[in-house]
Amino acid sequence: MKKQIIFLFTLSLLFALTFAKKSTKHKKSSSKKSAKKPEGSLEFSAAAGVIIPDASSENPIILSNAEDQPLCKPDVPTTPVKELKVMPGYDFFVLTNKIEYPRKLLMDRTNHLLVVSPERGLYSIRMDKCGNSDILQILDGTLYDERLGTGVAIYGQHIFVATETSIYRFPYNDGQHSPLADGVKVMSNLNPLKSTEAPDIVIDVHGSAFIPRSMTDIDDKVGSTHAVIKKFNFRDIPEKGYDFDLDGEFFAFGTNTQGLLGFDVQSQLWGLNGLPKDIKRIDVHPDQDLSVSGLAEELNKYAGPGNNYGFPYCYTEYSLEKISELSRGRGGQWGNPVFLNESFALDAYCLDETSNRVPEVPLPPKSYASNVHFYSGTFCSVGDLATLGTSVGLPCNWTNTPIIANHGFDNQPEGHSVVHIPFNDLGHKPRLDLDVDVILEASEPCGEGKCFAPYGLAVDQYGRLYISSDETNEIVVVTRYFSETAAREFTDKVDAMEDAMEDSKEQGDDDEKSDNDDKNDKDDDRSSKDDYKSNNKHRKSEAKKPRL
Template sequence: MAPFAIFAALGLFLSAANAQNCTPLTPSAQLKISDGYTAQVILNGLRVPRNIIFDTAGNLLVSEQGGAGIRRVVLTESDGNVCVASSAQLIPDTSFNHGIALSQDGKTLFVSNMASVYGYPYDAEAGTVGTRKTLIEGMRSGGHITRTLLVPSSAPDVLIVSRGSDGNIDNTTTNVEAGKSIIKTFKISELLASEIATNYVSGGEVLGWGLRNSVGVGEDPSTGGIWSVENSADDIVRSGVDIHNENPAEELNYHGVIKDAENTLKGQNYGYPACFSAWQTTNIPSNSKITVGSQFGGIAGTPFEQVTARGSLEEVDEFCRTERQGPRLIFPAHTAPLDIKFKEDGSAAYVAFHGSWDRRPPDGYRVGKIAFANGQPVANITDTTAVEYILQNEDTTKCPGACFRPVGLAFDKKGRLFMTADMSGEIFVITEV
């Protein structure tokens, strides 16, 4: 037997042994778990795991940004514990960086890299893929590299693709035709039938734009509502004052229901690069009309910095409040929300906060729960305590170096929440008890 085959067989043997013993692994960081929940690591040693989905056979598919491509993890159970029966590379591709989704019938696997979206015929039971097809292209840029994918259960012929900005403040995104800082929808049947790839910039329909970097996109299965979580700007300055440590807020944005022909949110502009949401108002210059969660402008390097030469900051802020679509909830600055997933009954959304690099002390590095009712958050936008944090690092002063950093979330059929931690190479399962 070749050396590689020996190592592969050994890896499968070790996975099988772990499944038989079903012993939870030791987390890389000390965890702080809320009452009513348990959390355990079921797999480690992965190469920067990002987004995750379950296939129709209950296997976990993982996009690894660290050059490994797509991984298939077969799960089993013993005495109520989740165990890994096997873990193996499904698609080797060093360019894949984040996005992964499945068609509603589970037979087409969609994956992305910075430039393109691909489709693969997929057999969930056999764990095999067919010949790939390039479906969407023309997304290469030098800024944010993730391209998030989602196939809503309420609109099975729709593929949602989110693309971020080309840099911190990307003024080209004032033009919707730039095709950046935008979420678009594409018809899957047309993508699969076409002999040539669709260009992202000129193709598809605009769901929302003016969205700096909406890495997390999710569907409320109880209503079909589409939500995104936005990573807002770094190092912002207004009227010569550095306000970046507490501003701008990260955002929870609502985009309506895809299949609703009267969706008034479709195609709306959410403010970037001119307008941002306030988390802490006290340190913002000329803040008399700025409230928690309201949008404001006049940030150095943005288009509206020039407007203040002809008008006032208050006039700029009024434009941001009245002419741009605001968020439904806000989160602390720089906490970096990277995914959002909903409970099946729509009673709560869960958000993975990857954690900050641009504030002192560090913040984020946790998983939060947001209460929902009738398709909307229970909390008001001014409520800075709207998120219940269910899984955190015990000591965030050690972050990011000695912390888990949540990225991808996925619910299994039993309502257990699976989570990737990219920098530590772990997969967690979080259970409500």
């Protein structure tokens, strides 16, 4: 596991390509194939036989065999409802449009896709690598007279499904393609105020379940304890189950989670915070609704128990420069006007990070960011537009960085896209100076009618990205263009770049040596001149002395 984590933090494009050259040299004389897993790899999933490069190995592998790639598409293509634009170097296809209102996606350990539809129920999609699929409803949408939520999670031999007010546990085996049965309620009182944000549920590798509660309406009676994330032990659930209000541990305050939670590869919890409507501060602008004209949605990392993330007292700026000279820049903090009064310096409170943890990434307003997914690096690829990719998977240098589904709002042009946010490897911090990578988006701004509205995200064992669009009832798969020659061509590019750098260094060394020689020659000339002047002066001085 430690090796895997090291890989996920250190694998970079240049490293991978430099290795490719060495690996080729080492293996020229051998054509023997490993009986188990190749040297220089880690087993990512024993059940599915998924392997990934091991960067701590002397020779980490690059997966670039044509026979390993899913280079096909469904036998019967499905045309997208709206024209879509994919990132250069990538392609996409519609897996299905047969599930109404698809939201959360969950890929189990056998590359088996589960889809939550709050309107209809939980669906199982069994598919081959080309995307030919068989769809089966395995749970009805009106579970025990409770409307289904969006939350679903797998832990051990069970699947946990959230309704609007409860969580149920069912026996489940990876790859199961049959109806769920023998459900048991394991949590109640989940969402007593019936927030429009139906609760999600995620469970880490240790069996700790994280469940958010959100607020729809805000007034001066609302506090940070009304919008929280709580942590529960799902390894050992009491016979009577949990009560959300009475049990569990407060993990984060002031969150007001929007959409779906996600873990990075270190099992750190991340989530999205939305904005209420009609936020006005007269000191900033007398008329503008700041929720649509400059305040940010938020991507937060929930670093540990007990921290406060600001809601409902504090908001984050995305950019107020166009409407106010008081702009504090991206990430600046502002007090909620509902709670402003003369007896308490709310802005100062919001600017104090011991009271209010600022977000890792301020997101554009009106995006309705709905899902954060961290890519684990499975079947990752290297390459560029000229070489194409060494696999159909997402880029290796996207490992442990977030992909965001921007659902957008009806009849609004913002959002309606899926983007990747660049991060630094060092410190795992976002590069806010760089633009996001737009992976998939609507070709035209959303207007009347149904729009491409991304909500759920998942990645399969081939590194392909799955996206649900709840308005168009689609699940779309994004895949990189593959070339059998990509590894060699890109390695040649790296070799050429290294040679150029080496030549430049040698030229620099030669120039420096030449400069030093010239300097030494000049110093010698100067020394000779100084000697001549000194001798000449000495002769003149001697000539002036009286002879005895």
